[in-house]
Amino acid sequence: RNRKHLPPGPRGLPILGNVLELATASQIWLIFDKWKYQYGPIMYLNMAGKNIVVLNTQAAATELLERRSANYSDRPKNVVAEYLGSQLSMPFARYGKPYVWQSMRRAGHAVLNARVSTQYQPVQIEEAIILAHDLLWDTSSPLLTKINRSASTIISVIYGKQSLSLDSQVRLPFKLTDTSDELRLTPDPLETLGNIAHRFTNALYPGAYLVDVLPVLDYLPATIAQWKKNAQKDFSRISAIFETYFDDAMRNDQHRSSLCVSLAEDQVAEGLSDVEKAWVAGSLSVAALETTSTTLMLFLYAMVLHPNVQQHAQRELDRVVGRSRNPTFADMPELPYLRAIVKEVLRWQPAIPLAVPHTAIEDDWYEGYFIPKGTACIPNVWSMNRDRDIYGPDADQFRPERFLQQSEKGAAFVLRQEYEVDDGHCAYGFGRRICLGRHVADNALFIDICMILWALCIEPETPTGPPAKQRPSKDILM
Numbered sequence: 001r002n003r004k005h006l007p008p009g010p011r012g013l014p015i016l017g018n019v020l021e022l023a024t025a026s027q028i029w030l031i032f033d034k035w036k037y038q039y040g041p042i043m044y045l046n047m048a049g050k051n052i053v054v055l056n057t058q059a060a061a062t063e064l065l066e067r068r069s070a071n072y073s074d075r076p077k078n079v080v081a082e083y084l085g086s087q088l089s090m091p092f093a094r095y096g097k098p099y100v101w102q103s104m105r106r107a108g109h110a111v112l113n114a115r116v117s118t119q120y121q122p123v124q125i126e127e128a129i130i131l132a133h134d135l136l137w138d139t140s141s142p143l144l145t146k147i148n149r150s151a152s153t154i155i156s157v158i159y160g161k162q163s164l165s166l167d168s169q170v171r172l173p174f175k176l177t178d179t180s181d182e183l184r185l186t187p188d189p190l191e192t193l194g195n196i197a198h199r200f201t202n203a204l205y206p207g208a209y210l211v212d213v214l215p216v217l218d219y220l221p222a223t224i225a226q227w228k229k230n231a232q233k234d235f236s237r238i239s240a241i242f243e244t245y246f247d248d249a250m251r252n253d254q255h256r257s258s259l260c261v262s263l264a265e266d267q268v269a270e271g272l273s274d275v276e277k278a279w280v281a282g283s284l285s286v287a288a289l290e291t292t293s294t295t296l297m298l299f300l301y302a303m304v305l306h307p308n309v310q311q312h313a314q315r316e317l318d319r320v321v322g323r324s325r326n327p328t329f330a331d332m333p334e335l336p337y338l339r340a341i342v343k344e345v346l347r348w349q350p351a352i353p354l355a356v357p358h359t360a361i362e363d364d365w366y367e368g369y370f371i372p373k374g375t376a377c378i379p380n381v382w383s384m385n386r387d388r389d390i391y392g393p394d395a396d397q398f399r400p401e402r403f404l405q406q407s408e409k410g411a412a413f414v415l416r417q418e419y420e421v422d423d424g425h426c427a428y429g430f431g432r433r434i435c436l437g438r439h440v441a442d443n444a445l446f447i448d449i450c451m452i453l454w455a456l457c458i459e460p461e462t463p464t465g466p467p468a469k470q471r472p473s474k475d476i477l478m
């Protein structure tokens, strides 16, 4: 009877529901954004019998995923992902007693909280300098390769400097050529970690595997069910990769300062087995790599589109830092415009526009609508970040100034007081499942963006020249 009170939403076919409408769309969030204006803050979809609720406003997401987080911190059940090891992988692990998510999250929090994250700043500065240098002088690698390399700062933080190399790949208990259709191994550990991320996200895509629609298929033995055989094989390969990388980090980290060393030696990871610790490190790397590099690419895109923003940021850097030294984290309080750019990139183009679904553990009601137990709640971060009721009529535009206000002392701008603590966007998700690496990510983005804009000008590529141009080295203020 309660099903009469499901939230409004587009009508689908009797069996497949809305699968067909969404299966071919490459940017589903744009379809959701259109539906938001038709159906309101919360809408219901049927994906081949599975209940899905899309949360379109910050108010709905805050009420359900944060205030009622005890009921909304689970992840959707996914048969293929479970065979792949999602129970050990923090972003996808289920919530609740028989699962290890709580212990992993506690251990992850201890090594990534706001205070501890400042310890990684020296490595982040070194890597930001290398990135700016590469962007200027390495003319042989594609832009994406350079950006991906820089996002690997987080790998230095997790596994220690230079601990992952071809050596780690060679020590794997299988050949690099022993590659499956769905999980490709390459000599580069970073690429292998990226491929593991894709293996999981492909499995989690709604309707990607028939077994999630017809659970009876799970009773087929692996000898008949190819998907199961592949997933089981890939699980043992992923686990071996994470365990090998973890061992190498312990062996090679002379300074005993990596996140792996903390996991292995400190009490933070008490109660976790060695394999579980290796999965904490592995799943942090997988969660960190593509999100950070995508955001940096989107920043470059924003700079190409908005040369005025770039110039404004460079004037701030020239005034505060000058040309005789590079920017550091100590400059952060004096660089409100640069901090606003970090927030605006994450608001305008969130790296994961639909975040990661949270699942309702029990039946619930919201504003007169029924949310059945087991419903996957998708936070429509894209639309929340462009909500005109919150950000004004220019919400679709890239405008860092929205986070600033005139200083009381004079003409200079300062970050609005509320944004000293509030992100000002929803790119990192919600409640108990909010992104664990957000402090490290914010720091990495801030110093990378400062270093890039300090060192070079970003312009669209022309047939006659490269896109990056060095800025004059003379101190403009001197």
Ligand code: HEM
Pocket: 090, 091, 092, 105, 108, 112, 154, 283, 284, 285, 287, 288, 289, 291, 292, 295, 350, 351, 352, 355, 356, 357, 358, 427, 428, 429, 430, 431, 432, 433, 434, 435, 436, 437, 438, 440, 441
């Ligand atoms: C710009 C960069 C990043 C973005 C936009 C981002 C975004 C997200 C989002 C949307 C979620 C899902 C939150 C939810 O379910 O409500 C998430 C989860 C997570 N992120 Fe990030 N992330 C970034 C960087 C990182 C980094 C650098 C790390 C690790 C050092 C990291 C580790 C994690 C982990 C472990 C989770 C799973 C948390 C859980 O399920 O309990 N992320 N991230």
